Amino acid sequence: MDSFKKMQGLVAPLDRSNVDTDQIIPKQFLKSIKRTGFGPNLFDEWRYLDHGEPGMDNSGRPLNPDFILNEERYRGASILLARDNFGCGSSREHAPWALLDYGFRVIIAPSFADIFFNNCFKNGILPIILDAATVDKLFADVAENPGYTLDVDLEKQTIVTPDGEAIAFEVDQFRKHCLVNGLDDIGLTLEHVEEIRAYESRRQNEAPWLFQSAENQ
Amino acid sequence: MAGKTLYDKLWDAHVVRQEDDGTCLLYIDRHLVHEVTSPQAFEGLRLANRAPWRVDANLAVPDHNVPTTDRSHGIADPISRIQVQTLDQNCTTFGITEFNMNDPRQGIVHVIGPEQGATLPGMTVVCGDSHTSTHGAFGALAFGIGTSEVEHVLATQCLIQKKAKSLLVSVDGELGRGVTAKDVVLAIIHHIGTAGGTGYAIEFGGSAIQSLSMEGRMTVCNMSIEAGARAGFIGVDDKTIDYVKGRPYAPREEYWEQAVSTWRELHSDADANFDRVVHIKAEDISPFVTWGTSPEMGVPVTAAIPDPGSEPDPVKRDGMVRALTYMGLKAGTPITEIKPDKVFIGSCTNSRIEDLRAAAAIIEGKKVAENIKLAMVVPGSGLVKHQAEQEGLDKIFIDAGFEWREPGCSMCLAMNADRLEPGERCASTSNRNFEGRQGQGGRTHLVSPAMAAAAAVNGHFVDIRETK
Ligand code: SF4
Numbered sequence: 001m002d003s004f005k006k007m008q009g010l011v012a013p014l015d016r017s018n019v020d021t022d023q024i025i026p027k028q029f030l031k032s033i034k035r036t037g038f039g040p041n042l043f044d045e046w047r048y049l050d051h052g053e054p055g056m057d058n059s060g061r062p063l064n065p066d067f068i069l070n071e072e073r074y075r076g077a078s079i080l081l082a083r084d085n086f087g088c089g090s091s092r093e094h095a096p097w098a099l100l101d102y103g104f105r106v107i108i109a110p111s112f113a114d115i116f117f118n119n120c121f122k123n124g125i126l127p128i129i130l131d132a133a134t135v136d137k138l139f140a141d142v143a144e145n146p147g148y149t150l151d152v153d154l155e156k157q158t159i160v161t162p163d164g165e166a167i168a169f170e171v172d173q174f175r176k177h178c179l180v181n182g183l184d185d186i187g188l189t190l191e192h193v194e195e196i197r198a199y200e201s202r203r204q205n206e207a208p209w210l211f212q213s214a215e216n217q
Numbered sequence: 218m219a220g221k222t223l224y225d226k227l228w229d230a231h232v233v234r235q236e237d238d239g240t241c242l243l244y245i246d247r248h249l250v251h252e253v254t255s256p257q258a259f260e261g262l263r264l265a266n267r268a269p270w271r272v273d274a275n276l277a278v279p280d281h282n283v284p285t286t287d288r289s290h291g292i293a294d295p296i297s298r299i300q301v302q303t304l305d306q307n308c309t310t311f312g313i314t315e316f317n318m319n320d321p322r323q324g325i326v327h328v329i330g331p332e333q334g335a336t337l338p339g340m341t342v343v344c345g346d347s348h349t350s351t352h353g354a355f356g357a358l359a360f361g362i363g364t365s366e367v368e369h370v371l372a373t374q375c376l377i378q379k380k381a382k383s384l385l386v387s388v389d390g391e392l393g394r395g396v397t398a399k400d401v402v403l404a405i406i407h408h409i410g411t412a413g414g415t416g417y418a419i420e421f422g423g424s425a426i427q428s429l430s431m432e433g434r435m436t437v438c439n440m441s442i443e444a445g446a447r448a449g450f451i452g453v454d455d456k457t458i459d460y461v462k463g464r465p466y467a468p469r470e471e472y473w474e475q476a477v478s479t480w481r482e483l484h485s486d487a488d489a490n491f492d493r494v495v496h497i498k499a500e501d502i503s504p505f506v507t508w509g510t511s512p513e514m515g516v517p518v519t520a521a522i523p524d525p526g527s528e529p530d531p532v533k534r535d536g537m538v539r540a541l542t543y544m545g546l547k548a549g550t551p552i553t554e555i556k557p558d559k560v561f562i563g564s565c566t567n568s569r570i571e572d573l574r575a576a577a578a579i580i581e582g583k584k585v586a587e588n589i590k591l592a593m594v595v596p597g598s599g600l601v602k603h604q605a606e607q608e609g610l611d612k613i614f615i616d617a618g619f620e621w622r623e624p625g626c627s628m629c630l631a632m633n634a635d636r637l638e639p640g641e642r643c644a645s646t647s648n649r650n651f652e653g654r655q656g657q658g659g660r661t662h663l664v665s666p667a668m669a670a671a672a673a674v675n676g677h678f679v680d681i682r683e684t685k
Contacts (some may be wrong), residue, residue, distance in 0.1 A: 119284050
């Protein structure tokens with residue numbers, strides 16, 4: 001996983017709540033057995049006027065002029081400003097893969113769905129929770145100021161606006177550590193092999209049925 | 218000292234190691250695998266030269282992509298076919314038990330786990346699927362994970378987790394006639410909202426929950442994620458134990474008594490404290506129908522579509538307006554005037570034998586209404602299908618004009634060929650009514666199996682309490 005320390009990025013606003021993972025990346029693209037290449041189909045049903053299928057050449061598809069990310073001024077955005085309960089619905093990690101592949105590294109919202117929130121950290125995306133009033137203000141500022149960018153510093157846990165105003169944010173320290181250092185969870189867990197084995201042998205005594213396989217296979 | 222909640226008990230029994238900040242390494246007893254969220258995880262294992270930690274803790278089945286029509290010629294869509302074949306190959310390579318597409322035990326992952334006894338009380342159960350909460354009906358800690366975590370469980374048999382807060386949703390009293398588990402959970406979501414359970418693990422309790430069968434409890438726990446909670450569970454009682462007994466993966470004879478005595482402890486202590494408690498009166502719950510594009514947008518069947526104009530919160534109001542436009546509905550329309558084009562009875566929420574019996578009881582001797590273009594029943598597993606056929610339910614459905622299909626996820630998410638066309642309206646027993654969920658432009662109304670069946674034979678939604 002790529003490490004994340006700090007970045008400056010253009011902000012794109014997606015002003016609706018309960019954006020679900022079916023919208024972020026529709027089901028037909030989940031048939032892929034790869035981790036990459038989902039960016040062109042991010043928000044597919046909102047972004048294009050026709051129906052998308054895997055394997056299509058997306059460059060020639062008709063864009064929906066009413067969809068905000070299609071506006072010229074948001075081209076190249078790497079920070080997504082969103083509303084409540086962003087990423088609700090399925091556990092598909094294809095959702096953060098698609099956001100990342102499109103170019104988003106930071107998502108700011110008043111709240112996120114749990115599984116999605118967790119999946120972001122595993123893929124080098126930083127989801128930031130800010131209170132609703134601050135998010136409202138950011139929406140207004142982005143709308144008024146074309147080219148609106150934010151500086152996000154994970155180590156210092158601050159976001160700095162173009163006027164120099166610093167907004168602090170909270171982040172779980174373990175997740176921050178992993179993200180800042182680009183650490184792979186599996187590698188970390190495998191440092192505790194002995195403890196896992198000790199747990200298993202204790203458990204095997206207490207609850208041996210958890211370690212049997214099916215009766216009639 | 219206060220007693221422990223069921224959540225505390227399940228959590229504590231699985232902590233391998235705990236950091237000072239509360240981050241835990243949690244041991245996973247059962248890992249269920251399906252074709253959509255696993256290929257990249259197996260690929261990751263291969264790239265890192267890792268082997269599964271404990272092969273026998275895994276059980277795999279293809280369900281999302283499989284056709285529900287004749288399978289003897291394989292899968293027509295080449296991309297779906299590759300995904301299912303990739304699962305087959307990965308299971309063969311790594312030695313994981315798989316019920317392949319043509320195995321009589323194949324079915325939706327959340328139906329087959331309990332059916333096989335692979336889901337047991339007291340277990341931690343995970344799967345790369347958000348509806349893994351279903352298994353919580355057995356007094357298990359069960360939750361959905363992403364693909365990175367699938368790989369993590371495969372490689373280490375553990376997950377890095379922080380404990381959530383605890384929420385007790387207590388439904389007390391007696392459910393009225395025609396009010397099912399599905400209506401209970403839709404009413405709960407309507408009450409607490411789709412983000413109401415975010416950050417919480419939900420325990421469902423109260424006399425109305427206890428009165429539900431295991432199938433009904435699975436329906437309730439299944440939709441925990443629709444209320445924002447990763448996990449939802451119910452304490453163990455005799456029904457739980459009776460259901461598990463004799464299933465292929467249930468504890469062997471020599472362990473049975475020991476297992477049962479441990480399971481009897483799996484309920485919250487009387488003096489346990491929850492971070493939040495919600496009370497709902499069973500008598501207040503009616504058969505529910507969703508009208509919008511979020512599971513919280515539901516009303517009793519006797520009501521009319523709400524007016525966004527009376528919603529004070531502007532973000533919510535916008536959401537309602539957008540949902541009504543998408544759904545092609547007007548505020549004030551009585552629910553019973555809404556006419557579906559298609560009816561889908563299936564999904565991990567409502568495709569078990571009890572669900573099929575409830576639907577069959579409504580349609581017996583009747584015909585699907587003229588305006589319904591397609592009514593289909595997709596049993597949750599090969600074994601459910603077989604049992605239904607033994608009971609003659611297939612004939613009832615077929616005689617009424619329903620299609621009787623092979624098991625799988627089907628039109629719950631339309632990854633296979635079963636889907637809505639743009640603008641089509643569906644009475645569906647599934648769990649999500651998001652835009653495009655059942656096919657691009659498709660319009661979903663979530664209901665119970667009995668309500669879906671009644672809509673099929675009447676051509677519009679009806680209050681099943683007023684039918685026979
Ligand atoms: S039936 Fe629907 S909700 Fe359940 S696992 Fe399949 S796709 Fe997911």
